[in-house]
Amino acid sequence: xxxxxxxxxxxxxxxxxxLSLECTVEGTSNPNLYWYRQAAGRGLQLxxxxxxxxxxxxxxxxxxxxxxxxxxxxxxxSKKLLLxxxxxxxxxxxxxxxxxxxxxxxxxxxxxx
Amino acid sequence: SQQGEEDxxxxxxxxxxxxxxxxxxxxxxxxxxxxxxNSGRGLVHLILIRSNExxxxxxxxRVTLDTSKKSSSLLITxxxxxxxxxxxxxRHQGAQKLxxxxxxxxxxxx
Numbered sequence: 001x002x003x004x005x006x007x008x009x010x011x012x013x014x015x016x017x018x019l020s021l022e023c024t025v026e027g028t029s030n031p032n033l034y035w036y037r038q039a040a041g042r043g044l045q046l047x048x049x050x051x052x053x054x055x056x057x058x059x060x061x062x063x064x065x066x067x068x069x070x071x072x073x074x075x076x077x078s079k080k081l082l083l084x085x086x087x088x089x090x091x092x093x094x095x096x097x098x099x100x101x102x103x104x105x106x107x108x109x110x111x112x113x
Numbered sequence: 114s115q116q117g118e119e120d121x122x123x124x125x126x127x128x129x130x131x132x133x134x135x136x137x138x139x140x141x142x143x144x145x146x147x148x149x150x151n152s153g154r155g156l157v158h159l160i161l162i163r164s165n166e167x168x169x170x171x172x173x174x175r176v177t178l179d180t181s182k183k184s185s186s187l188l189i190t191x192x193x194x195x196x197x198x199x200x201x202x203x204r205h206q207g208a209q210k211l212x213x214x215x216x217x218x219x220x221x222x223x
Binding site: 004006032034036041042043044046049051057059087090092094099100101102103104105106107109 | 143144146148153154155156157158163201203205208209210211212213214215216218223
């Protein structure tokens with residue numbers, strides 16, 4: 001199974017509030033995991049990826065952080081949200097083959113007001 | 114940009130017609146992937162073409178790859194209303210990262 005659980009589906013948060021988005025995956029152990037953000041009508045921006053527990057690579061300087069406390073759990077956080085953090089957040093896991101296909105969760109639409 | 118770039122940005126055709134979307138990239142690849150995204154949903158992998166392949170088929174999908182021109186195209190034949198979605202090409206940047214283009218928004222009119 002390549003099931004990816006991502007919640008919540010929709011979130012409205014005030015500026016300055018904290019954020020925690022959780023992603024859990026099923027299937028083989030030690031998957032590569034990813035957080036992407038998508039602005040409305042735009043492409044995907046890679047935010048973080050992880051090749052293992054507590055191994056996080058950050059792609060862009062920003063107001064967000066990621067953690068991987070367990071093998072199949074990937075968390076995206078912020079201490080204080082900005083208006084510019086609004087967007088569609090997608091969690092993904094890589095396939096176990098060397099070709100590196102991604103399987104995506106259903107996403108979280110975050111609106112910061 | 115190191116990402117793939119799709120064109121056109123938007124495409125609107127009649128049901129039954131063929132839809133062609135193009136993707137260009139700047140550096141060498143091991144493979145190139147195409148994904149589909151329905152509005153408000155996650156992306157779904159459609160097809161992968163390796164750098165030593167020139168053409169690949171999957172159902173009504175046909176993907177071509179020209180590594181000399183650093184470009185790929187996705188053809189959807191006999192389009193249906195259900196094909197309405199955004200389509201993205203993606204390639205690896207290093208071993209771990211998959212980067213996506215801006216996508217083509219395809220609308221199939223009944």
